[in-house]
Amino acid sequence: MGTDNQTQVREFILLGLSSDQDIQVTLFVLFLVMYLVTVLGNFLIVLLIRLDSRLHTPMYFFLTNLSLVDVSYATSIVPQMLVHFLAKQKVIPLLSCAAQLFFSLALxxxxxxxxxxxxxDRYVAVCDPLRYSAIMSGGLCTRLAITSWVSGSINSLMQTGITFQLPMCSNKIIDHISCELLAVVRLACVDTSSNEVAIMVSSIVLLMTPFCLVLLSYIRIISTILKIQSTEGRKKAFHTCASHLTVVALCYGMAIFIYIQPRSSPSVLQEKMISLFYAILTPMLNPMIYSLRNKEVKGAWQKLLGKFSGLTFKLAA
Incomplete structure (x- = not known):
């Protein structure tokens, strides 16, 4: 019976944020602007790092990867959401839903x-600056970046495969803005306790383990900064970490609130708003945070704009 019903589900209906047409048009304009700012901001960060040789360091190599991840994550969710704001039938095919779940979860x-x-990287820069170049070699940076991409993709592949093997029966309404993992699992017409345990375990491994490593790194970093005698030295050391620490607070804070929590909370509306914040606002804010709080990036912007202004002046003359 469950298998027969499962074969009937070829598409899903995403309820989204609102059923009011006027509100949906307003949301379409708002999120379209935010998405374009996200793409432009992250593209400019990648371009700036590419063009300025002073930014060819491990920190900005990883920032390039982060910008690519942010753009890809937003792209896996926002365009489909924008289409649904203007569509009467908010339908997403089964294969598209699975692809969206895989890419968003992987990224x-x-x-x-x-x-x-x-x-x-920041730990080595602050706590062992004399050996920074030797430790953070090009080979190590490449291996660490590859490890990030591979580990996220493998986890997502397993979770997506397990989730879409569940019998969905005739239930095809997803009360969310996208094909989010927990929202899809809720559609199953069988006991999903084992799936929820698997989600919790993968969240601990892929979310809490890196989070603990971040905490340990910053405990050592703060301890080292406090030992610096000069106020100027402490400020300089802190500024090398300020941008990353801000991004960490945004990204880990939202994700932990969604996945590492009691089953009864938060509400579906809260889940939608948090997912929206994480899918749109965080990728949009990251390049701004690194541009506004980082002296090297601001200096590179000024240099690039100076060259552009000079070129424009010569062409005009």
């Missing part, structure tokens, strides 16, 4: 591991 996992890698 989220990659970002968590990548932030832990970036914390290790």
């Amino acid at each position: 989220g996992g990659i970002e968590f591991v990548l932030l832990a890698v970036m914390a290790y």
Whole structure:
């Protein structure tokens, strides 16, 4: 019976945020602008790092990876959501839903591991600056980046495969903004306790383990900063970590609130808003955080704009 019903589900209906047409048009414009800012901001960060040789360091190599992950994550969710704001039938095919779940889950996992890698980079820079270049070699940076991408992808592949093997019966309404893992699991017409345990275990491995590594890194970093005698030295050391620490607080805070929690909370509306924040606002804010709080990036912007202004002046003359 369950298998027969499962074969009937070829598509899902995403309820989204609102059924009011006027509100949906307003949300379409708002999120379209935010998405374009996200793509442009992250693209400019990658371009800036590429063009300025002073930014060819491990920290900015990892930041390039983070920007690519952010753009890809937003792209896995936002375009489909924008289409649904204007569509009467908010339908997503089964295969598209599975693909969306895989990519969003994979990219989220990659970002968590990548932030832990970036914390290790900051730890070496502050706690062992004389050996920084020797430790953070090009080979090690490449291996750490590959590890981030592979670990997130493998976890997502397993979770997506397990989830879409569940019998969905005739239930095809997903009360969420996208094909999010917990929202899809809730559609199953069988006991999903084992799936929830698997989600919890993978969350601990791929979310809490990197988070603990970030905490350990910053405990050592703060301890080292406090031992610095000069106020100027402490400020300089802190500023090398401020941008990364801000991004860590945003990304890990939202994800932990969603996945590491009692089963009864938060509400579906809270889940939607948190997922929206994580899918759109965080990727949009990350390049701004690194641009506004980082002296090297601001200096590179000024240099690039100076060159552009000079070129424009010559062309005009």
